Amino acid sequence: MTLEILKAMIKEEWRLHTSLFGSRMFALFPLLIGISTFTISLFLPHMTKVMTIGQMLQSAHYLFIFFGVSIGAFGLFGREVMNRRFGQASLIAYSSRSLPISERIIFLNFFIKDILFYILLWILPITLGFILATPFISIDTISVLFACATLMLSFLIGLSLVFFLSTIYVHSSKLLIGLLLVTMISMTILTRHLTIDMNTLLLPYSMFYQPSLKKIILSLLLIIVPSSLSLIFLKVDYPEKKKQYKNSLTGLSNKLRFSTYAHYVAKDFLDLKRSEGGLGKIIFSFLFPVGLTWIFLHIFLELIPSIKAIMIFAIFLGIVSSSIYNMLTAFDTFNPYMFLPVKVSTVIKSKLMSYALINILSLVILTFATISMNQLTYFIPALCSFTTISLYSLSMTIYFAGLHPTTLMYNSKIFSQYVTAVAPLLFVFTILSILNPLTMLASPVLLILAIYVLRKSYRKWDKWKPLSI
Amino acid sequence: MTSVIEINNLTKKFGDLKAVDNVSFSIKKGELFGLLGPNGSGKTTMIKMLTGQIKPTEGTAKILEVDVLQNPIKVRELVGIIPEQETPPSFLTAEEYLEFVADIRKLENIKEKCDEWFKLLDFEDQRNALCKDLSRGTRQKLMVAQAFLHEPHLAYIDEPLINLDPIIQRTLKDFLLGYIKKGNTVFFSTHVLEIAEEICTQIGILDKGKLLHQGAIQELKKRKEHLEEFFIKLVKEG
Numbered sequence: 001m002t003l004e005i006l007k008a009m010i011k012e013e014w015r016l017h018t019s020l021f022g023s024r025m026f027a028l029f030p031l032l033i034g035i036s037t038f039t040i041s042l043f044l045p046h047m048t049k050v051m052t053i054g055q056m057l058q059s060a061h062y063l064f065i066f067f068g069v070s071i072g073a074f075g076l077f078g079r080e081v082m083n084r085r086f087g088q089a090s091l092i093a094y095s096s097r098s099l100p101i102s103e104r105i106i107f108l109n110f111f112i113k114d115i116l117f118y119i120l121l122w123i124l125p126i127t128l129g130f131i132l133a134t135p136f137i138s139i140d141t142i143s144v145l146f147a148c149a150t151l152m153l154s155f156l157i158g159l160s161l162v163f164f165l166s167t168i169y170v171h172s173s174k175l176l177i178g179l180l181l182v183t184m185i186s187m188t189i190l191t192r193h194l195t196i197d198m199n200t201l202l203l204p205y206s207m208f209y210q211p212s213l214k215k216i217i218l219s220l221l222l223i224i225v226p227s228s229l230s231l232i233f234l235k236v237d238y239p240e241k242k243k244q245y246k247n248s249l250t251g252l253s254n255k256l257r258f259s260t261y262a263h264y265v266a267k268d269f270l271d272l273k274r275s276e277g278g279l280g281k282i283i284f285s286f287l288f289p290v291g292l293t294w295i296f297l298h299i300f301l302e303l304i305p306s307i308k309a310i311m312i313f314a315i316f317l318g319i320v321s322s323s324i325y326n327m328l329t330a331f332d333t334f335n336p337y338m339f340l341p342v343k344v345s346t347v348i349k350s351k352l353m354s355y356a357l358i359n360i361l362s363l364v365i366l367t368f369a370t371i372s373m374n375q376l377t378y379f380i381p382a383l384c385s386f387t388t389i390s391l392y393s394l395s396m397t398i399y400f401a402g403l404h405p406t407t408l409m410y411n412s413k414i415f416s417q418y419v420t421a422v423a424p425l426l427f428v429f430t431i432l433s434i435l436n437p438l439t440m441l442a443s444p445v446l447l448i449l450a451i452y453v454l455r456k457s458y459r460k461w462d463k464w465k466p467l468s469i
Numbered sequence: 470m471t472s473v474i475e476i477n478n479l480t481k482k483f484g485d486l487k488a489v490d491n492v493s494f495s496i497k498k499g500e501l502f503g504l505l506g507p508n509g510s511g512k513t514t515m516i517k518m519l520t521g522q523i524k525p526t527e528g529t530a531k532i533l534e535v536d537v538l539q540n541p542i543k544v545r546e547l548v549g550i551i552p553e554q555e556t557p558p559s560f561l562t563a564e565e566y567l568e569f570v571a572d573i574r575k576l577e578n579i580k581e582k583c584d585e586w587f588k589l590l591d592f593e594d595q596r597n598a599l600c601k602d603l604s605r606g607t608r609q610k611l612m613v614a615q616a617f618l619h620e621p622h623l624a625y626i627d628e629p630l631i632n633l634d635p636i637i638q639r640t641l642k643d644f645l646l647g648y649i650k651k652g653n654t655v656f657f658s659t660h661v662l663e664i665a666e667e668i669c670t671q672i673g674i675l676d677k678g679k680l681l682h683q684g685a686i687q688e689l690k691k692r693k694e695h696l697e698e699f700f701i702k703l704v705k706e707g
Contacts, residue, residue, distance in 0.1 A: 244597040249565040253572070263572040267561060274560040274599065336558050338522050339550035340573050341542050 005106065009113040017410055028412035030125040036419065037129025044137050053139070057147060061154045061205040062296040064123075068158025070289045070320075071118060072166070108231055115159070121410070123155055146211075150204035156223045157204065162284060164226030169280045170235050245274070264350030265357065268328055282358065285327050290320055290362075294369055310375040311433035311440065314366060314382035315426065318389025321362045325355050325394055326405045334403050345458035348398055352454075355394065362386070381440035385429060388443040388450075395450040396421045399457040472531075473498050473623055473654045474519065479528035481514050481678075488514040490678035491528070496656065496671065498622075501649045503669035503686075504658040507704060511678040512658035513553055516625050519656070520550050533623055546574070549616035553627035553658075556608055559601035563592070563611050566600055570615045579618060586614035589644070590637055605632040613641065617648075624648070626657040630664055642668050666696040676704045 017026045047056065127148035134141045169176045203222065207215040252266035259265055272281060293316045297309050328351045334344060366386055370379045400418045401408035408414050425446070432439045474496040481489040489511045496502045506512050517523045519530055521541020530537045532544045557566045564583060571579040587593040590610040595603060603611065609632045616624055629645075630638045645655055646668060659665055665672055666686065674682040681703050689699055 242598055242602040245562050245599065246597060247562065247564050247568070249561065249568050263569055267558065267569060270565070271558070271560045332558070336556070339520060339545065339552050340570065341546040342573055343542060 005101070005109045006112055009109055010116065013113060013117060017407070025411045025413055029410050029415060030121050032125075032412045032416050033122060034125035034129040034132075037126045038133045039129075041130050041133030042136055044133075044139070057208065058202075058205055060147075060151060061202055064151045064154040065158035065202075066289060066292060066296070067122070068155040068160070069162045069292055070285065072159035072162030072284075104231070104234070107234060111163075111227075111231065115156075119152075123152060127151065147208060150208045153204040153207075153219045153223070154202075157219065160223045160226045160230075162288065163230045165288075166280065166284050167230040167233055167235075169283070171233065173280070259353050261346070261350035261353050264347065265354045268332070268351070268354040271332060281327060282361075286320060286324060286358075286361070287365075290317060290365060293317075293320070294365075298373075307434050308375055308378050308437050310366075310370050310373050310378050310382045311385060311437045312430070313369055313373075314386040314440075315389055315429055315433065317362055317366060318386045319393060319426070321359050321386070321390045322393040322397065324358050325351060325397060328354050328358075329403050330406050332403075344403065344461040347403060348458065348461065351403070352394075352398075359390065362390070378437050381433075381437045384443045385433060385440040388446050389426070389429060391450045392425060392446050393422050395453040395457070399453050399460065402457070402461045471498050472496065473500075474502075474530070474532055474656060476519070476530040477528055479515075479518060479530055480526050481511075481518055481523065482526045487678045489518065489525075489675075492675070492678075492680045493528075494673060494680060494683050496654060498654055499649055499652050500671045501645060501655045501669050502657070502671045502673065503665035504656065504673045504675055505660065505662065505665055505700060506658070506675035507660060510675045512660075512675055513627055514678075515675065516550075516552075516627050516656070516658055519544075520548060520625055521545055547621060547623065549619065549621040549624040551609075551612045551616045551624070551626040551629060557600040557611055557615070559599065561600055562597050563587075563600060563603065563607075564596040566611060567614060567618060571618055574619045576619055582618060583614070586610075586617070589640060590614065591640075606634060606637070609633060610637065621653070623654045623656070626655065628659055628661075629657050630659075630661070662696050662700055672696070674700060674703055 014023075014026075044053070044056065051059075131141065131144050131148065134144045165176060165179075168179065203215055203219045207219065248270060249263065249266050252269060253262040256262040256265050272279065275281070294313060297313055297316070334347060337347060363383075366382060367379070370376055370382060375382075396418055397405050397409075400414045400421075409418065429440070429443070472495040474494075476495070477493045479489055479492045480487065492515070504512050504515060514523070518525045519532060519537060521537045521544045524538065533547050535543050535547065537544050557563075558569070561569060564587075567579065567583045567586070571577075576582075583596075587596050590613060592607050592610050595607050600608065600611070613629075616626070630641060633641065642664075649655055649670070657669075669686050672682070672684065672686055673680055686696070689696060
């Protein structure tokens, strides 16, 4: 029964995407990821001048954990997935109301289906691209295969831990804060007073060099236990009591009167506040990955002291902050506006305003990180780099995907265009930030291009036949 | 009398399927026009084209003298639309949603007007409930209120009474009859023939995208012909 539901859900997900932009465009997506990884892998021998293979492998493990962390907040979406995202549609996730299947079973299948999709669309193509490149870069294929397995474990550990933390958050935010504090204190004691190397805590990575049954079991436990606990304690029920809210739109809009889109922005904030998980979405989709990046960079860049950590952090922050737009558009389609005198560009502009306001948080984080890393000299170049990357990537996201980035980015054509537009910039920024951080002072010149792209995007998306998803 | 809606050779193709096939007609001011047709006959597509939500493949349409192809936003500014399926944004309350729509339509001091709608359609107790928690019927009431908030001269209603209880159905029918008496026009689509027979002044029958008939409901009554019999005969004959 469960397997049948899973199979049906996979078919449904496939058809959902292929009906939007054709089966070929969707099927080519993993191929594109594989080819990109293959191409990047070919350059690995040249990169050894900057980093050793060991350091590259370590950063790859961090990246895979980061990827798992950034998509793992299933706990927040338990009810929402069941209730809102699919509530109006006749999808299988909705069947628990009309068929004798429990909501938990439906969600379990939904969870497995989503993980399988991420593995098939991202993780597997990345690892295959890497494996296929090994004969050309004189790296032992067996080691690469083993590395792929440990990378997969890193991804699943990241995902599972955040699933668990987000489930705790849904039950009690205080409990989560307490747990995080205890973890942070324990980590500090472990790393400073007991002089334990943080890398030994990165189990899959340490397993690569010193494989042992104990480490394999521990890694699997780190995946299975948090995920199982999360599935047991996940909130998927529908609250019986319907809440009543006094009108907050007026007050909030009045505070935002400086913006032309006050009501839209106020609506975005109420959406975030009142939806399942509420502000937890910002914590798990933004603050948590950013915090983790900061910790990883701190550990990692100690090995390469010549690199200014704040400059690399600013690049990461720019990429992650541009994804705030994805969060703002994820649950707000254009459909409710289609019968009102509203242009698509008006909604996009209002999302940009909301994005700008939430990004005040990014500025605070960047300032805090600069102070704590004691790299104040590089604050302005880091700020320039962060702002340019964030706005440039966002302008490209909007140009290629409009109000539907989370869906349209799985169109291989759109994704390859986006990567072609953004990846070279990230590469150049990273190299320049390492070689001479002060060159980043000139980066805001690119904002002119970003504004031009945004203006073109407005015209593009205002044309007839707005995409209705 | 002036034509409020004037369409010529309007066609909409979705791939090989002709959802609306070369339809022409006009509707005069003060009419309550019912577009009737079986499921999938092209009624909703027609409304979406006439409100600038989707672009016709061929043909022209003028709504309140505005070319819908040239200026779809202007058309949506002038008219009120109650869509068949769309629901209001989930995390606003009913009252906040009306305020949100009023802001889009640049209306001021709408509190009294909102109060009137909450009272007329009897959902005062739901004004502070989130839209996602409203029943289908209450959501439909809210969609009715948003469509008439700016007092448009033309309203499009797609399957207007389908989720409403008999008391509210009666209220809404009376409201629509009063609304056209003031010189306004209503274009509504339905497959519930009893409603059309009861309140429409004009009807159009659409099947497989083709307009099979347009005329005054009074003509049928004069001929002592029932709308149901007429409709079934026409659709079966194709």
